[in-house]
Amino acid sequence: MMDTEQKEKMTPQEAWTRGLFMVMFFILLQMAKIVAGMVVILQFLFTIFTNQTNDNLLSFGGSLSRYIYHTWRFLTYNTETQPFPFAPWPPADETGPDETAGGDGGGVQSELATDGGDSGKPAPGKD
Numbered sequence: 001m002m003d004t005e006q007k008e009k010m011t012p013q014e015a016w017t018r019g020l021f022m023v024m025f026f027i028l029l030q031m032a033k034i035v036a037g038m039v040v041i042l043q044f045l046f047t048i049f050t051n052q053t054n055d056n057l058l059s060f061g062g063s064l065s066r067y068i069y070h071t072w073r074f075l076t077y078n079t080e081t082q083p084f085p086f087a088p089w090p091p092a093d094e095t096g097p098d099e100t101a102g103g104d105g106g107g108v109q110s111e112l113a114t115d116g117g118d119s120g121k122p123a124p125g126k127d
Helices: 004-009 012-050 055-075 108-114
Strands: none
Touching: 012 055
């Protein structure tokens, strides 16, 4: 997360520049949500007609959901790392969106463990 010092040190020029990037990423996010909806419909239709899921749609849907996650993190000031096209397209892996692929540090579980969430203990099963 952005710490308080970073927020206080942001100049008006930096704030306006970030604001322009936020508008651009918000528009990209809206387009990504439409594409994600199409992936959902296509996967559903594929499943109905073939009785199995499409591996290519699974992979693309996984990476698209990670992109949407990273974009929301940027828009909500949880990271300064800009998503694609200023960073590589996120891979579709089995770890889910809580495990970020580099860039802005660990995912939600590791942030809770390192930021003193709850008691500062590692998340259950993360001994």
